[in-house]
Amino acid sequence: MTAILSEETRMRDEIVEVGRSLFDRLFTFGSTGNISVRLSSGETLMTPTNTSLGRxxxxxxxxxxxxxxxxxxxxxTKEAFLHQCMYCQRPEAGAVVHLHSTHAVAVSILDGLDETDLLPPLTAYYVMRVGRLPLVPYFPPGDAALAEAVxxxxxxxxxxxxxxxxxxxxxxxxxxxxxxSEELEETAKLFLLLRGERIRPLTGAQRDLLRER
Structure with missing residues (x-):
């Protein structure tokens, strides 16, 4: 019991620290975004509704x-189901971060992208930390149908x-x-900066090598 409480206390403090860092560096704003952590007991801690990640x-x-x-x-938060869906489908996951980060949202609005993988492999760190980014179709926030889509x-x-x-x-x-999440946002920013330019993304062989690592 003591070990569980100790883990929970540490995770509560880490959620606060990460939330403040993301907010202060403008990865989210107002009361947008939410964070969760799954404890070893299977219980989950999550940021509440209508709360700034900075406070x-x-x-x-x-x-x-x-x-x-x-x-x-x-x-x-009414978006708690987003986290629960991820945990159900990703048994290895110990945490989930959901943001309304500006450049990623901008990419989500663009028409004509490959909806199975929205961003090209511009950097090695994007491939290693994100890898593949599919688009989930639009549903109103809190819509139960969004759970199935996610x-x-x-x-x-x-x-x-x-x-x-x-x-x-x-x-x-x-x-x-x-x-x-941060690598995704920075890659989305790079992608938008480079639109209209000829780019040289990583090759398929280079991506495969990174994934093997």
Whole structure:
């Protein structure tokens, strides 16, 4: 019991730290975005509804049972199901980060991209931390149909981009999910900066070599 409480305390503090870092560096804004961590018990901690990631209180984080029932803390975000869908489809995931980061959202609005993999492999770190980015069709926030759509895409990739909304990224740890989310946003920024220019993305062989590592 002591070990579980110690893990939970550490994770509460880490969620607050990561949330503040993302907010302060403009990866999210206002009360947008949410973060969750799955504990070794199967329970989940999640940022509450209508709360800025820059001003989280570790003692007020929403807590869910291993079965996905809200059992403690403030009222959970209506986007809690996005996290639960990722955990169901990605058993290796220990954390999920969902942002409304500007450049990723901009990419999600563009027409004519490959919806099975929206961004080209511009850098090695994008390939290693994100890999593949499918588009989830648009549904209103909180729409139950969005859960099924996210679950379908999450089987293919640990990172998905919600159309006209933002990215949802799972990672083995919260830091993994954070860094992958940041790499996704920076690659989206590069992609938009380079639109109209001739680019030289990584080749298929170069991508395969990175994935083997």
């Amino acid at each position: 989280l209180d570790p003692g007020r984080l929403s807590k869910f049972s291993a079965d996905g029932v809200h059992i403690g803390g403030d009222k959970p 679950a379908a895409k999450a089987r293919e990739s640990h990172a998905v981009l919600l159309a006209n909304h933002g990215p949802v990224v799972a990672g083995a740890t919260l830091r993994d999910a954070q860094y992958a």
